[in-house]
Amino acid sequence: MTAVDNAKAPLATPAPRARWPLGSLAMALVVGFLCVTPFILVIVISFGQKIEGAGWEWAFTFANYQRFFVGALWPDEVTFLHLQRLYYALYYAVIASVLAVLTAFPFTYLLTRLSRRAQSIWLVFILASLSLSEVFIVMGWDVLLSNRSGLPMLFEVSGATDWLKRTGWFEVLREWGLANPRNVKFKTSEFATILTMSYLVWPYAVILLYPALSRLDPSLTEAARTMGAGPARVMTSVILPTVKLPLIGATLLLFVFLLGSYVTVVVFAEPAKQTTAVAVYESVRGSTLDAPFGAAQAVILLVTAAGFLAIAQWLTKRSEAR
Amino acid sequence: MRRTMGHIFMALSGLVLALPIIIVAGASLNGGRTMLFPPEDPNFARFVEFFVTETIWVRALQNSLIVAFGAATLAVLLAWPLAYLLWARGSKLSKLLAGLGSLPFALPPIVFGVGLGFMWAFTGNLGALWVGIVSHAALFMALPLVTISIGLQSIDRAHLDAAATMGATEAVTFRTVILPQTLPYSISGFFFALVLSFNEFIVMFFVSASAYATVTLQIFNSLRNGYTPTMAVAAVLFITVSIAVFSAVARWGDLPRLMGADQSRN
Numbered sequence: 001m002t003a004v005d006n007a008k009a010p011l012a013t014p015a016p017r018a019r020w021p022l023g024s025l026a027m028a029l030v031v032g033f034l035c036v037t038p039f040i041l042v043i044v045i046s047f048g049q050k051i052e053g054a055g056w057e058w059a060f061t062f063a064n065y066q067r068f069f070v071g072a073l074w075p076d077e078v079t080f081l082h083l084q085r086l087y088y089a090l091y092y093a094v095i096a097s098v099l100a101v102l103t104a105f106p107f108t109y110l111l112t113r114l115s116r117r118a119q120s121i122w123l124v125f126i127l128a129s130l131s132l133s134e135v136f137i138v139m140g141w142d143v144l145l146s147n148r149s150g151l152p153m154l155f156e157v158s159g160a161t162d163w164l165k166r167t168g169w170f171e172v173l174r175e176w177g178l179a180n181p182r183n184v185k186f187k188t189s190e191f192a193t194i195l196t197m198s199y200l201v202w203p204y205a206v207i208l209l210y211p212a213l214s215r216l217d218p219s220l221t222e223a224a225r226t227m228g229a230g231p232a233r234v235m236t237s238v239i240l241p242t243v244k245l246p247l248i249g250a251t252l253l254l255f256v257f258l259l260g261s262y263v264t265v266v267v268f269a270e271p272a273k274q275t276t277a278v279a280v281y282e283s284v285r286g287s288t289l290d291a292p293f294g295a296a297q298a299v300i301l302l303v304t305a306a307g308f309l310a311i312a313q314w315l316t317k318r319s320e321a322r
Numbered sequence: 323m324r325r326t327m328g329h330i331f332m333a334l335s336g337l338v339l340a341l342p343i344i345i346v347a348g349a350s351l352n353g354g355r356t357m358l359f360p361p362e363d364p365n366f367a368r369f370v371e372f373f374v375t376e377t378i379w380v381r382a383l384q385n386s387l388i389v390a391f392g393a394a395t396l397a398v399l400l401a402w403p404l405a406y407l408l409w410a411r412g413s414k415l416s417k418l419l420a421g422l423g424s425l426p427f428a429l430p431p432i433v434f435g436v437g438l439g440f441m442w443a444f445t446g447n448l449g450a451l452w453v454g455i456v457s458h459a460a461l462f463m464a465l466p467l468v469t470i471s472i473g474l475q476s477i478d479r480a481h482l483d484a485a486a487t488m489g490a491t492e493a494v495t496f497r498t499v500i501l502p503q504t505l506p507y508s509i510s511g512f513f514f515a516l517v518l519s520f521n522e523f524i525v526m527f528f529v530s531a532s533a534y535a536t537v538t539l540q541i542f543n544s545l546r547n548g549y550t551p552t553m554a555v556a557a558v559l560f561i562t563v564s565i566a567v568f569s570a571v572a573r574w575g576d577l578p579r580l581m582g583a584d585q586s587r588n
Contacts, residue, residue: 023403023407024407024415024416024419027403027404027407027419028415028419030400031400031404031419031422031423032422034400034426034456034459034460034463035422035423035425035426035460035463036422036425037437037441038426038434038436038437038438038440038441039425039429039433039434039437040437041437041440041441041444042433042436042437042440045440103335106331107331107332107335110328110329110331110332111332112583113328116578119577119578119583120572120577120578121572122332122336123568123572123577123578123581124565124568124569124571124572124577125336125339125565126339127564127568128561128564128565128568129339129340129343129561129564131517131518131520131521131564132343132521132557132560132561132564133521133522133523133538133560134523135523135538135541135542135545136342136346136521136538136541136556136557136560136561137342139342139346139541139549139553139554139557140341140342140343140345140346140557141342142549143342143345143346143349143549144341144342144345150345199338199339199342202339203339207581210581210582210583211581211582211583214578214582214583215583231324256428256429256430257430259430260429260430260431260432260433260524262432262524263523263542263545267545277430277432280432280433280436281432284436284439284528285439285527285528291440294436295436295440298432298433298436298437299433301430301432301433302429302430302433305429305430305433306429309428309429
């Protein structure tokens with residue numbers, strides 16, 4: 001995620017001169033083929049059309065986009081089903097990324113105050129959980145949240161369920177969709193989806209905030225303390241203003257990352273509240289087999305993601321300029 | 323008091339972070355075939371199944387390893403010239419190429435996966451194992467690109483000057499100064515790509531076209547039939563590999579620096 005930022009940082013040392021035009025050309029071809037062609041193909045195919053019972057063919061039609069925004073039968077009939085999926089993708093991603101950054105921020109701040117050695121140990125642990133595949137994380141939370149084992153069982157056995165029923169909180173949980181008539185249930189629910197998504201990006205949040213927070217000059221906070229500012233005051237008037245932009249930038253990056261999350265949504269979200277990423281998968285490889293429409297939905301996901309990435313990039317630039 | 327509260331908060335965060343992993347690790351010890359926690363009749367039978375007796379898992383693990391090592395090697399080889407060009411020239415073209423090279427990693431992987439699926443279908447290679455390797459190399463090229471760039475920027479200018487004054491050609495300087503000093507960073511980049519490729523799922527799903535399965539794919543395929551403790555063994559293996567790899571990076575490289583910590587304070 002930070003590749004572009006780091007790569008574009010100005011050179012610390014003027015380097016030896018290198019001149020290989022042919023090499024540059026070859027590199028441009030390889031990068032163009034591997035990293036750019038796939039995206040171009042998705043965009044081009046999104047204008048194609050499906051052949052009933054066969055596959056699809058090249059075309060130049062906006063039908064797929066029309067279907068996404070107002071439904072296939074427009075103008076006779078309007079449906080916002082696909083827009084609703086995009087809405088859910090945005091909705092889950094916003095809450096989960098904000099939640100992750102809010103909890104990762106104090107953690108990372110404390111982390112950067114530790115000794116170098118302790119930091120290394122924590123970083124190993126965080127990187128390991130960061131790289132752990134989404135399928136394993138979903139598996140872990142699935143076991144934890146599923147009705148027959150994990151937390152619901154713990155609620156039942158420990159008597160927490162009965163307590164909730166006595167105090168009336170049970171009815172509240174039922175209204176939120178977090179309980180069935182007999183016990184609490186977390187699957188499938190928005191709660192489980194957002195919790196797992198937030199967990200998924202939490203280590204990323206730490207890694208993204210780490211550079212900014214570890215570069216905080218301790219003499220600034222010390223100066224504020226000696227001048228009589230309390231800890232809360234130091235936080236709001238010294239630390240937060242300095243890291244405001246990295247905080248927003250990190251949230252945006254995590255948000256973009258979560259827009260495309262697939263396994264979590266498939267397993268934890270209610271069928272009526274699935275996201276665009278799931279719909280892309282369904283169209284391209286699943287039951288409906290409509291590659292052009294899948295591509296169109298992928299393009300919309302891509303444009304949304306690229307837009308937010310551009311904002312994040314701009315914010316990073318601004319914070320570096322200061 | 324504040325210090326203690328800080329420590330408690332960190333410990334709690336660590337606990338929540340470890341929670342699903344602990345659950346899965348515990349479940350992998352189940353004697354029976356149901357995913358129970360705490361495990362029933364704990365033993366290591368599932369481990370034998372995963373590593374030795376069940377061909378599906380053994381083959382999937384082989385594929386995962388081939389793809390991860392191939393992709394990480396290729397990613398470093400692709401990233402090196404890019405990083406070098408960026409450092410040595412800093413030209414508009416090199417910046418553009420580095421940006422484009424990071425694109426697959428920055429954008430939603432499902433979009434890149436769909437696009438790669440179309441692309442390899444056109445070339446007629448969809449479902450070949452080497453296609454999986456190349457696709458992952460493209461996806462994770464951004465990681466060695468970052469670590470090698472950090473490594474190149476840390477080279478002491480005086481060494482380059484000394485080499486130049488003594489009449490070393492660019493090739494000699496590259497071999498005797500630049501390469502040795504950036505080796506730890508190249509290796510770190512290799513390992514980052516290796517671990518992430520090992521764990522990647524969605525891009526692999528689109529480019530494998532069900533012709534072969536890696537471990538993560540196999541687990542996703544079995545998702546509908548419910549989890550078995552054998553899958554939990556895979557999770558244990560994966561987290562162990564990650565911890566071992568990143569510990570190695572921390573031991574022989576400077577992990578805080580790679581993650582962007584300030585150099586002036588220690």
